[in-house]
Amino acid sequence: MKCFVCQAELSGSKILLRHLRLVHGFVPGKNLRLKCVETGCGSVFGTFSGFRKHLHIKHTEQSDQNSDTIDNSETAEAEGQISSQTFDQIGSVGEVATTSVLLMSNKSTLDMCASAVAQLKVAGLSQSAVSGFVSSMEEIVFEIHSQAKDAALLCLPPHDIATKRKIENSIEHMENPFTFLNSEAKRKRLFTEKWGTVEPTEIVLGTRFDSRRNKTTGTFDQVVVTDKVAYIPILETLKAILQNRHLTDLFKPRHVPKEGVYFDLSDAAHFKSNPLFYTDKDALQIQLFYDDFETANPLGSKKGIHKLGAIYFTLRNFPPIFNSSLDNIHLCALFHAQDIRRYGFNSIIEPLVNDLKVLEIEGVKNPVSGSCIKGTIVQVTGDNLGLHSLLGFLESFGAQYCCRFCVLEKDRFQFVFSEDNPEVVLRTTEMHALHCKRxxxxxxxxxxxxxxxxxxxxxxxxxxxxxxFAVDIMHDILEGVAQLEVKLVLQYIQHNFLSADDLAGRIHAFDYGYNQQKNRPPSVKLFGGSNDLGLNAIQSWCLLRNMPLLFGDLVQRDDKHWCLLLLLLQIVNIVFSPVLTEGMTIYLKHLIIEHHQLFKKLFPQKNLLPKHHIMIHYPQCIRKIGPILHMWCMRYEAKHKFFKTQLKSFKNITKTLANKHQSCMAMHWESFSQYRLTLGPGKMVELDELKGGMEMASKLGVDISERVYSVKWIKHHGTEYRPDFIICTEVACEMPVFYKIKTIAVKDENVLLCGTLMETLCFDDHYHAFTVRMHPDRILKSVNVNELCYFKPFDLQMKYGTTDSALHIVPYCHFMQM
Structure with a gap:
């Protein structure tokens, strides 16, 4: 048996697993990755039990054939020199019993038990439930020790008193790992030592009187309440992040900058004009996010009382695919939402600002390189209400000046649709300073x-x-503009072409594809005074993208209401694009003007929303900070789920939740891996057995007889790939090149997708989809999952309600030739 880490040769699967635990410190967890390297096998497992079963079933001949036949010379040599190198070569538990090995074994066992208990805490169990579990496990381990002692004593002859005493003493002195975890104080101390938890601190905002019911008398008494913020020192969090050596590569530039092309924040004007980033390209780029969320039942009597505000941050130095993981969204502060009104936002963020000033001037020490790294805030994002509240603007969007980008009066929103209009006066630092001075x-x-x-x-x-310049396309478009306009278009279709039941039937029965089946709209609210459809953001996006295939057969190509929908789809595809050019921002500006003008022409009685007005600033925002897709709130709001699902004490809810979050983050970061890959069921095969094996062998640079792991599906950084999914490998002649996945194979860290070429016939404007067919030559191509032009896969779809069998691919962004 060979260790995949140090390539040491071991004499059985039991020894290999123990070697991985003791020498290399592998412990169970969601990021555990164990690789089999026997006879070219590349299988990867996330649990010790799965790895053990694989070794016993697939590699029986090497598994444990030598476990019981190690000669005494090996054991003697092992007892003489215990180190991580010599321990690689020694046998299982019975082969060596030195103090060093026992200490390593005890520590490994304690680590595994600590990880198991930490996972229970992360899952949201209460402190009493965790304590009860630990207490039960402590008794179980004591009982196992007793049974092991009795079984060992029965194997000895009755007259061997000395050996019996040694066994009794040895087992009695065996440590019970759960004894070190049987109280909250012990657990907290151990987790802090094990994972280096960044502990939250409590910042006192002030005191006030509050009415509390006296349980004895039943009357209400006035009690003094101290309002606090649970603050997690951002400097300590940054130090903890920088300690991880695996992150060094992620700090490196991810692309070659091109003039007029926006891949990331560093390509845009604001980054280039910032004095810190202009002089220090490696400075930390901190993106803040603020939002409120309910921790109690939002429909219950406690609604609003336990509403919390949270400030998160991510490091924009890392690629977006890395920051999309919730483990990489860090908590800065947790506080009662009502405290904003009582004390003001400045009191809440004061400790954060003080730390950021230190970061700007002195920086934090990088434990890996030993140098100090400076940094600052690059952008603050959130929904419009949250941003206005944090940045000091009016929270009312019915006010005369309700735009944070310009000082255009609200009644002019209905007539001014471009920043080029002389009425639009953009806010500047000088102007903002004058307003603050007044x-x-x-x-x-x-x-x-x-x-x-x-x-x-x-x-x-x-x-x-x-x-x-941060804007949120999730709230502006998917939960605002899109829902209003899709509702108006659906009302138009229902009034002219379909009954209400037939319309609802279409939406319900349409095949949205495998990728979108979880996001399909359950039902839509077409009537009532609201501007929305009653959908969440991702359901709204799903319905909007599929509207042309759903109802395109009913309307004429020159229908103005349909043109409004198509204009909105073009806008959405641009703002959701991960890469944009200077020319695309100009095109976007004209699309927005045309869209707003057509809206006012079709619905003169309807006012454009303030979110419509914010859209006119999108082109400038892209030129200032790059693709605005990286600013949206979707992943940040997903972070709220952790706090909503935790069992919590409402006596000091901010401290309770902050402590739980920090323990969870420390545990995740201890087993951090930048390779987020989940494999479905599969088997080891030679490349010549696979369809497209020759192409895969050529891509890997190996022989056709090389063995790979063929899987039914994979999840790469949370994105799922399966056979029959459509992937985009490149954009040629301004048209995307699609392949239909046939085979998925894994070799080491390489994930290969082999697919059949699709022929892209045209882009059908009326149905806002690419019309495709299988290429007559059936060309196969193998591509690494990291080399995809656009990482999200597509589905092959058909129009609703026609005999037309043409296949379509619905885009989710604008495809651009790199």
């Missing part, structure tokens, strides 16, 4: 041009709220 000079002013208060973030050296 507020400070005259405290009676409620606001000045929409500026309600001075934001403490403006005291930072390298950040100003006037240069915050």
């Amino acid at each position: 507020l400070q000079d005259d405290s009676t002013l409620p606001h000045v041009y929409g500026v309600k208060r001075v934001c403490l973030l403006n005291s930072l050296k390298y950040f100003n709220t006037a240069n915050n």
Whole structure:
């Protein structure tokens, strides 16, 4: 048996597994990856039990044939020199019993038990439930020790008293790992030592009187309540992140910059003009996010009372696919939402701002390189209400000046559709400073041009709220503009072409494809006073993208209502694109103008939403900060689920949840891996047995007889790939090149997708989809999953309600030739 880490040769599967635990420190967890390297086998497992079964079934001849026949010389040599190298070569538990090995074994066992208990805490179990589990396991281990002692004693002859005493003493002195975990204080101390947990601190905001029911008398008494913020020091979190040596490669540039092409924040104007990033390309780029969420039942009597506000951050130095993982979204502060009204946002973020000032001037030490790395905030994102609240703008979008990008009056939103219009005066740092000064000079002013208060973030050296160009396409479009306009178009279709039942039937019966089956809209609210359809953001996106295939057969190609929908789809494809050009921002500007003008023409009685107005700033925002897809709130809001599902104490809910979160994050980061790959069921085969094996062998640079792991499906960084999915490998002659997946194979860290070429016939504007067919030459191609032009797979779909058998691929972004 060979170890995949150090390539040491071991004498059986039991020894191999023990070697992985003791020498290399592998412990169970969601990021555990154990690789089999026997006879070219590349199978990867996420559990010790799965790895053990694989070795016994697939590699029986090497498994444990030598386990019981190790000669005494090996054992003697092992007892003489215990080290991680010599321990690789020794036998199982019975072959060596030195103090060093026992200590390693005890530590390994304790690590496994600690990880199991930590996973229970992460799953949301209460402290009492975890304590009960640990107590039960402690008794079980004691009983196992007793049974092991009795069984060992029965194997000895009655007269061997000395050996019996040795066995009794040895087993009595065996450590019970759960004894070190049988109280919350012990667990917290062990987790801190094991994972280096960044502990939250409590910042006192102030005290106040509150009415509390006296359980004895039944009356309400006035009690003093201390309001606190659970703050996680951002400098300590950054130090913990930088300690991980696996992250070194992720700090390196991910692409070659091209003039006029926006891949990331570093390609855009704001980054290039920032003095810190201009002089230090490796400076930490911190992106903040703020939002409120309910921790109690949102429909119950406690609604609003236990509503919390959270500030998260991510490092934009890392690629977006890395930051999409919830483990890489870090908590900064947790507080009661009502405290914003009581004390103001500046009081809440003061400790964060103080740490950021240190980061800007002194930096944090990189434990790997030994140098100090500086950093600052690059952008603050969130929904419109959250951003206005944090940055000091008016929270009312019915106010005269309700835009944080310009000082255009709200009634002009219905007529001005471009930043090129002279009426649109964009906010600048100088203008914002004047507005803040007026507020400070005259405290009676409620606001000045929409500026309600001075934001403490403006005291930072390298950040100003006037240069915050973050927009959220999730709330602006998917939960705002798109739902309003899809609702109006559906009402138009229902009024002219279909009954309400037939319309609902189409939406329900349509085949949205495997990738979108979880996001299909359950039902839509077509009537009522609201502007939405009653869908969440991802359901809204699913319905919007599929609207042309759903109802395109009913309307004429020159139908103006249909043109409005198609214009919106073109806008959505651009703003959801991960790569854009300068020319695309100009095209986007004209699309938005045309779209808004057509909306007012078709629905003169309807007012454009403030979110419609924010769209006119999208082209400038892209030029300032790059693709705005990286700013949306979808993944940040998914982070709220952790706090909502935890069992919690409402006496000090912020501290309770912050502690649980930090323990969870420490555990995840201890077993961090930048390779997030989940494999479905499969088997080891030679490449010549697979369809496309020759192409795969050529791609890997190996012989056709090489063995690979053929799987039914994979999940790569959370994105699932299966046979019959469609992937885009490149864009040629301004048309995407699609392949239909036939085979998925894994060799070492390489994931290969082999597919059959699809012929892209045209882009059908009316159905807003590419018309495709199988290429007559049946060309096969193998591509590494990391080399895909656009990482999301597609489905082959058909129009609804026609005999047309043409196949279509619905785009989710604008395809651009790199």
